[in-house]
Amino acid sequence: MKVLKKLLYAIPIAGIIFASCTDVEKMEIEHIGGFNTMNNEESEAYYAELRAYKETARNYGRPVAFGWFSNWAPSGVIRKGYLTSVPDSMDIISMWSGAPGRYEITEAQKKDKEFVQKVKGIKLLEVSLLSHLGKGRTPDWVYEEVEKQAEEEGWNESKLNEERKKARWKFWGYTSGNPEGADMKEALAKYAKALCDSLFVSEWDGFDIDWEPTGGFNDADNTLTYRGYNGYSNMEFLIKEMGNYIGPKSDPEGKGHKLLVIDGYINHFGPELDEYIDYWITQSYGNSSPNYRPQSGNLKKLIITENFESSATSGGQLLNQARWMPENGTTYKGGVGAYRFDNDYGNTPDYKWMRQAIQINQQVFNEWKAAQNGENTEGE
CATH class of the missing domain: 3.20.20.80 (Glycosidases)
Structure with a gap:
């Protein structure tokens, strides 16, 4: 924590924007950039400065x-x-x-x-x-009836994909x-x-x-x-x-x-x-x-x-x-x-x-x- 403390107090708050965050990648502190943070006053100040850097x-x-x-x-x-x-x-x-x-x-x-x-x-x-x-937002239930019918009638994969597509299109209008x-x-x-x-x-x-x-x-x-x-x-x-x-x-x-x-x-x-x-x-x-x-x-x-x-x-x-x-x-x-x-x-x-x-x-x-x-x- 000595390195972090030195960094935090050596750089004025108004001037940390570039220096502190490039120095971040040089720190040999376990909870910085590799482990969960320690929840204390020093780490809280560090992360406040880090978020300020992100805003730049x-x-x-x-x-x-x-x-x-x-x-x-x-x-x-x-x-x-x-x-x-x-x-x-x-x-x-x-x-x-x-x-x-x-x-x-x-x-x-x-x-x-x-x-x-x-x-x-x-x-x-x-x-x-x-x-x-519809990719990633079409509900699963849209395909359920089609897949049930495919199983009952023995559709091949090409037929199933075509009917799934039609069901998807219909859902979206x-x-x-x-x-x-x-x-x-x-x-x-x-x-x-x-x-x-x-x-x-x-x-x-x-x-x-x-x-x-x-x-x-x-x-x-x-x-x-x-x-x-x-x-x-x-x-x-x-x-x-x-x-x-x-x-x-x-x-x-x-x-x-x-x-x-x-x-x-x-x-x-x-x-x-x-x-x-x-x-x-x-x-x-x-x-x-x-x-x-x-x-x-x-x-x-x-x-x-x-x-x-x-x-x-x-x-x-x-x-x-x-x-x-x-x-x-x-x-x-x-x-x-x-x-x-x-x-x-x-x-x-x-x-x-x-x-x-x-x-x-x-x-x-x-x-x-x-x-x-x-x-x-x-x-x-």
């Missing part, structure tokens, strides 16, 4: 640290599955194996979730490969079969509200649309992947409808809102969607710079990510991605992160690469900011 990312005040978290299982002595074990300076986490829209979480998960949200100030997002109308019909728009509006309502009920901090229609979908039914003359018009309509409830468009006065982000093929969407989206996330796996950029050109919203499903041991290109900044020098990137970043827990120290990336991510931003102000940063 509002309105793109600095680049963020992002990651997709898999294998959420907060139990036992091995702490890889705990959200409370991630580095304190993480800003946003998409719950790749959690944050279900319709299902209850365990008491252990609830405690783990509430701690990182309320104490560490980390935002937790639901994430889904949105491949068809899409009956015409015309992907450009008025009933499709009405169904998408209903679905958008259902997607967002669950976030408020279950207290998640936003939604991450994983958009991979040309490679990641195996259950598409042409409702969201339909391409009209204007591109993926149905998906764009859904995003705009979600924007009534979450994302920057839902918060014209800037009072705070649940996040709406898109990852994957972000280049599919036109610049007019930029006002609905908090962050565009590019899966630049194995690349030191972004492979896709938002059509709007707003790089303050661009988060670059590496794949720790395959590169957790070596770190892949994560540190180079953290160093990358837009070539023209007039702006900065939105952040850096990794897919299945919890696999970095097994390195020594735990989260070895993410901790370094967080520091580099902020360092290059501070250098950029100093250059804009004409400051000399040599020797810092």
Whole structure:
């Protein structure tokens, strides 16, 4: 606790924003970024400062640290599955194996979730490969009668899937079969509200649309992947409808809102969607710079990510991605992160690469900011 005490009292409250939170990743204190917090006056002061640091990312005040978290299982002595074990300076986490829209979480998960949200100030997002109308929000009972009939009549899998699709469409009010019909728009509006309502009920901090229609979908039914003359018009309509409830468009006065982000093929969407989206996330796996950029050109919203499903041991290109900044020098990137970043827990120290990336991510931003102000940063 001596290191923490020194940090807390050596840095004036008004000046802790950058220094204390980059130093977080250097601390050798068990309950910081690896274990549950100690509940005392010193740790309370530390976490208050940490939450203040998180607020500096509002309105793109600095680049963020992002990651997709898999294998959420907060139990036992091995702490890889705990959200409370991630580095304190993480800003946003998409719950790749959690944050279900319709299902209850365990008491252990609830405690783990509430701690990182309320104490560490980390935002937790639901994430889904949105491949068809109703995905993740269609009640199970919609399919029960169809499945009963399939068993009685001996349907094959193809017939069952077709009838399940029809039952799903009917539930959401899409009956015409015309992907450009008025009933499709009405169904998408209903679905958008259902997607967002669950976030408020279950207290998640936003939604991450994983958009991979040309490679990641195996259950598409042409409702969201339909391409009209204007591109993926149905998906764009859904995003705009979600924007009534979450994302920057839902918060014209800037009072705070649940996040709406898109990852994957972000280049599919036109610049007019930029006002609905908090962050565009590019899966630049194995690349030191972004492979896709938002059509709007707003790089303050661009988060670059590496794949720790395959590169957790070596770190892949994560540190180079953290160093990358837009070539023209007039702006900065939105952040850096990794897919299945919890696999970095097994390195020594735990989260070895993410901790370094967080520091580099902020360092290059501070250098950029100093250059804009004409400051000399040599020797810092």
